[in-house]
Amino acid sequence: MKIQLDTLAYTNRLRHVSPIQKLVIGIIMLCFVMVAHAPTHIAVFVWMSVWIVGYAGIPWRIYLRLLGAISLFLALSLPPIMLEITARSIAEITEQTVFIYSFGVFHVYIGVAGMKKASALLLRSLSSVSCLYFILLTVPFTEILAVLRRIGVPCMVTDLLLVMYRFVFVFLETVEQLWIAYKARGARHGFSRKMRDAGGLVARLFARTVQRYQQLSIGLAARGFDGDLRVVASSHAFVSRRYAAEAAAVFLLLVALEWWTGR
């Protein structure tokens, strides 16, 4: 089984650009988004999307779908920010409102201030999500690990991350195999039966995972494991001047835009 994000990270057009360069661009933009304001957010979002769809060559349908998934969560979090409930009389509501609904003594309303707050939040979230997707879609996890090792993150942490990353895929494959086996042997219909099947699946999955773990520890021992998972990465990454120049220029423009709109 494959995870789409992971596959794309290994196959995109920016694959051979140095992971450090991509990480620096992504992280600086992410930090910048935290301090910037609405108009700049839109600019960052558009620019990051150009990187993802244009330069990295991620199909726009996939990118839209990924954004859609995040937007769903965002949309769910907006009503609590926008909606206000009050037990006071309508006359006492001082702020401008777009919508009011009353039941009994209670009034539910959306104020203009709330709308503004929500839209600012939405824009900020979307633009930071685009920065995050840029990192996730263009830097494979193994290269993130290599960078972490280089900047001196303790081996213990990187080893754990490495094994976890390997295990995620072994685990998914096991889940898929078991699930297919259940279906092939005539998975039953109906909600309660499906639930029972799923329960059985989880129990088997646990047993299999423990078995896998034992096998892996034997495998590690056979390959001379001595408490340290050291590997060398032979990477052919290069730092792209063209992208560095564009990143620097556009970043300056964005700072200027932020300064000009923020005055």
Place this chain on the structure above:
Amino acid sequence: MDWLLEIEDVCYTYPGSETPALNGLTMRVPRGKRCVLLGHNGCGKSTLFLHMNGIYAPERGVVKWKGEAFSYRRTFLSQIRQKVGLVFQDPEQQLIASTVAEDISYGLCSAGLSDDEAKRKVEQALVRFGLEHFRERPVHHLSLGQKKRVALAGVMVLEPELLLLDEPTAYLDRLHTRLLMKELERIHREEGTTIVMATHDIDLAYEWADWVFVIEDGRLALEGAPNEVFARRDVLEGLQLGVPLLFDVWEALVPSFFPETEARPRNVADLKERLARCLVD
């Protein structure tokens, strides 16, 4: 003969199991040979392999490397695991790092090589095993045949003296089995590695091996050169292993077409050639 590894009267029972997996097994691996370990599923082949590189310690008996008994101390074990490479049946079990090049480098780094030296060796191994194009591919994007090749490369890069292969052809199709056997042939010829392969493909064993071990219920049932072992039809049939197809065919042909003294053909091509010659005569 010169023995690389000796197993003497080894017994091992898995915790919680009633029957022993190895029950007084004695066998010796001759240096420089291509050996095959035949036996049914569950006869103790995998357990035996795990004894051969010191992962399991026998409950009774001794395992010796070049005449010296295993000591099971840390330093000894890390040395022995470099000298005895084990390739598991399921490559998922031994692939650790996430990209092909990184995984191959793992053993080298554990062996304490410098980064440059390790990189150079990884590069050589990638070329030797035809994996150059997969260098930076994550392991989970590979097919089973490719994963098996990566696992083999990761073990061979350490230049072990003894290579143990647990059912290397399991789940592989004809093409990939051929490729794998070719690869093993090359390893044996060019690097002089002693190979022990566990399998239940009796035809493959006959075609490839110089030395055959037959294991049954955790004991050695037969041992010797293929011609001698497969001539013991009574024992093999008794164990439900049977004899190789080629062996049977030859036996049917022998008195009428070929003199009994003629050496047996080891593969189909050889047999075809001799039949052609016989028909021309």
